[in-house]
Amino acid sequence: MLASMFVGYVGLAAMGAICLIIGVVALLLSKILGPRRPTRVKQLPYECGVELIQSSARERYSIHFYLVAILFILFDLETVFLFPWAATMRYGVDPNAAMLRSVLLTEVLLFVGVLAVGLFYVWKRRGLEWD
Amino acid sequence: MTEFVLTPGMIGFAATILKALFVIGMALQIVPGCIYFERKIAAYVQHRIGPNRVNFTIGTLRYLMPESMRDVIPEGLARVKLIPGSLQPLADAIKLAFKEEVIPEKADKLLYNLGPMLTFIPVGTALCFLPFGATLIVPDANLFGIEIQRTVIEMSVSNVVPGMLMLLAVSSLGVYGIACGGWGSGSKYPLMAAVRAAAQMVSYEVPLGIAFLIALASVGSLDGQEIVRNQAETWHGFGWLVFRQPLAALIFLVAMFAENNRLPFDLPEAEPELVGGYHTEYTGLKFAIFFLGEYCAMILMCGLFTTLFLGGWSLGPIEPVEVFGSTIEPLITAEGGILNVLLSVAVFTVKMLSVLLLQLWIRWTLPRFRYDQLMDLGWKVLTPLALANLAITAILISKFPNFTFFA
Numbered sequence: 001m002l003a004s005m006f007v008g009y010v011g012l013a014a015m016g017a018i019c020l021i022i023g024v025v026a027l028l029l030s031k032i033l034g035p036r037r038p039t040r041v042k043q044l045p046y047e048c049g050v051e052l053i054q055s056s057a058r059e060r061y062s063i064h065f066y067l068v069a070i071l072f073i074l075f076d077l078e079t080v081f082l083f084p085w086a087a088t089m090r091y092g093v094d095p096n097a098a099m100l101r102s103v104l105l106t107e108v109l110l111f112v113g114v115l116a117v118g119l120f121y122v123w124k125r126r127g128l129e130w131d
Numbered sequence: 132m133t134e135f136v137l138t139p140g141m142i143g144f145a146a147t148i149l150k151a152l153f154v155i156g157m158a159l160q161i162v163p164g165c166i167y168f169e170r171k172i173a174a175y176v177q178h179r180i181g182p183n184r185v186n187f188t189i190g191t192l193r194y195l196m197p198e199s200m201r202d203v204i205p206e207g208l209a210r211v212k213l214i215p216g217s218l219q220p221l222a223d224a225i226k227l228a229f230k231e232e233v234i235p236e237k238a239d240k241l242l243y244n245l246g247p248m249l250t251f252i253p254v255g256t257a258l259c260f261l262p263f264g265a266t267l268i269v270p271d272a273n274l275f276g277i278e279i280q281r282t283v284i285e286m287s288v289s290n291v292v293p294g295m296l297m298l299l300a301v302s303s304l305g306v307y308g309i310a311c312g313g314w315g316s317g318s319k320y321p322l323m324a325a326v327r328a329a330a331q332m333v334s335y336e337v338p339l340g341i342a343f344l345i346a347l348a349s350v351g352s353l354d355g356q357e358i359v360r361n362q363a364e365t366w367h368g369f370g371w372l373v374f375r376q377p378l379a380a381l382i383f384l385v386a387m388f389a390e391n392n393r394l395p396f397d398l399p400e401a402e403p404e405l406v407g408g409y410h411t412e413y414t415g416l417k418f419a420i421f422f423l424g425e426y427c428a429m430i431l432m433c434g435l436f437t438t439l440f441l442g443g444w445s446l447g448p449i450e451p452v453e454v455f456g457s458t459i460e461p462l463i464t465a466e467g468g469i470l471n472v473l474l475s476v477a478v479f480t481v482k483m484l485s486v487l488l489l490q491l492w493i494r495w496t497l498p499r500f501r502y503d504q505l506m507d508l509g510w511k512v513l514t515p516l517a518l519a520n521l522a523i524t525a526i527l528i529s530k531f532p533n534f535t536f537f538a
Contacts (some may be wrong), residue, residue: 010144011259011289012297014151019255022155022422023248030416034231043236045318046411057237057319065330068506072333075514079340082521083296083353086344089528090351105529112522117515128510130503 067127078115082108137427141280154258158261159482162426163220169491170219171427176495182216189213202339208456230415237317238412246312246409247417250424254431257362259288260298261434262355264444266466266476285356286444286472293353295439299343302431306332308424309399309409324409327502328399332390334506338513339386345517345524346372346381346439359443360465365535368448373440376533378520380440382513387432389509392425393490395497397506433486434479441482444475 044052085108122128132187167182174181190209193201216358234243245431262284273280291297313325347353349372350361373380388395400408410421437443451458463475500508527534 007143008289008291008294008416011147011151011287011300012291014148015155015259015288016252016256018151018155019252020248022255023251026416026420027244027248029228030232033228034415036231038233040322042233045237045316046320046406047318048406051363057322058314058316059319060277061323061326065326068330069509072337075337076333076340079337079344080296082344083293083347085347086295087351087353089525090347090532101529101532105525108525109522112518116515119510119518123511126495127221130506 040108064130071122071127074118078111082111134170135276136278137280139280139432142279142282143284144233146267146282146284147288150286151259154261154263154288155255157480158255158258158427158430159236159423161430161487162423163224165426165429165487165491166220166223166422167217168488168493172491173218173495178257178497182219183212184216185218186215187213187218216420224419227283227415227419232417233412233414234482235317235412239315239317242311242315243317243350243412244315244417246308246315247413247420248308249311250305250308251427253301253308254424254427257298257302257431257500258357258434260291260294260301261431262287262290262294262359262438262443263434263476263479264472265449265463266356267469267472268466283466285486286476287355290356294355295343295347295358297351298355298431299340299437301335302428305424305428309420312413314410314422316409318412320406321409324399324407324411325406327405328392328409331392331396331398331505331509334509335386335396335513338382338509338517339390341384341517341521342379343439345376345521346383346519348528349376355438355443359445360449361464362442363445363447363449367452367454368445369442370535371440371442376440376520378516380436382517382520383440385508385513387436388490388493389505391429391432391490393429395500397476397499401499403416429487430483430491433483433490436486437479437482441486443482444479446475446478 045057047053085104089104089108135444171181173179188209189204191213193204193209195202234240262285267284267286269279269282269284271281287294289297309328309332310325313321313323313328347358350358352358352361364370365375389395392399399405402408405411409450410418413421444463446462448459448461449462449463453459463478464471
């Protein structure tokens with residue numbers, strides 16, 4: 001029984017293996033096929049044809065990107081929680097059980113409401129502004 | 132003599148491997164075609180001709196013939212080109228393969244090499260969850276002394292119950308590749324582009340995910356085949372979710388463009404600001420793998436849009452329906468023999484390529500957004516709209532279980 005649950009994932013493994021092989025072969029081919037004539041200038045990071053201005057590229061950048069990442073984690077995780085509801089709501093619930101449907105509806109509306117309030121809060125706190 | 136028996140397990144395993152090879156082969160076939168058409172469409176939009184030199188001529192066919200028959204083709208006819216420029220992507224690929232591999236000295240070697248792989252592998256792997264055809268039934272048979280047992284083969288490489296959720300999860304990993312590549316290059320422009328790309332892709336993942344959720348809730352399943360069947364069983368075969376949930380379809384379409392970093396949302400590749408994008412420091416086949424990953428993502432998203440909103444492989448009803456007293460036989464049924472499956476795969480391919488064509492076409496029609504406009508559209512327009520649509524859908528589903536429009 002347990003084995004039959006995972007039979008479908010054989011395809012995932014096969015596909016992953018094929019893609020991995022394609023990727024590795026391409027990386028190896030690019031090592032083997034091309035010529036190799038490194039020069040000092042060629043190895044420098046690209047800088048619009050002038051001398052390198054900074055020694056490291058990893059300098060500071062806008063904090064907004066972190067904010068977006070954090071917001072993404074909040075909102076996307078919460079949408080993932082809604083997937084089981086989406087899968088069962090229409091046909092998984094007895095159509096005659098009006099009471100159960102109402103309870104589920106209330107819960108989902110509460111959940112979406114909290115999401116909407118959160119979005120509104122971030123919006124008002126100017127978390128979504130780019131300047 | 133003991134008879135050799137092919138059990139459903141054995142047939143299923145062989146079929147899974149064959150389907151995996153078929154899907155990845157199709158994807159690798161569509162990518163060069165896609166590049167060719169992209170360049171051609173760009174050329175026609177801009178009143179140019181586009182690639183028209185590298186191609187077969189009718190004379191090329193001579194080499195396939197026996198030597199004595201080569202004179203059958205007259206010299207004038209031999210110079211006629213077959214699809215001018217069609218071999219350009221192949222020529223480009225060969226050229227890229229023989230280019231020198233330059234690794235910038237500031238690069239982090241591991242991340243630099245992982246970048247292209249991590250963009251291509253998740254997206255290519257996620258293709259396995261797309262249901263690309265109707266179910267194939269292999270009947271009980273006895274072929275040359277080999278006994279074949281009845282087998283049901285679903286036409287998606289990995290047929291699992293939470294398939295659509297898995298697809299979203301696996302394909303989202305592609306962001307890591309872009310981030311790795313940009314950071315690992317050790318150069319400012321790729322880093323900036325990678326940060327932009329990551330922020331853009333995660334931002335649009337929220338409306339994309341909610342639009343996805345609306346479609347799944349309307350159907351009530353996470354199984355790709357079930358989603359297609361549901362669309363074909365509603366409204367006499369044309370209950371496609373693009374008609375039932377037009378707003379969700381529009382949100383999905385817009386978010387799809389942003390996810391794929393396509394114009395009008397191709398900020399990560401804005402040449403005037405960022406030179407080339409996150410692959411500025413990449414050469415040769417590594418660059419090609421980045422490109423491959425990008426186009427595979429387009430194919431994946433177009434396939435997903437087809438499955439979710441355009442009725443997948445179905446064309447009209449999948450079981451006999453009665454309209455005005457007369458019964459209409461279905462063109463494609465949900466289960467059947469090899470002919471039925473081939474037809475359904477063809478229908479799916481045509482639908483997917485139409486969405487792909489739309490993507491290429493829009494690229495050359497709309498100008499690029501500014502970054503703040505992009506973020507505003509994602510967070511302040513699409514996300515609230517999607518949330519509102521989700522709430523309305525939830526109410527309609529639970530109050531009117533048999534209602535299909537907007538629910």
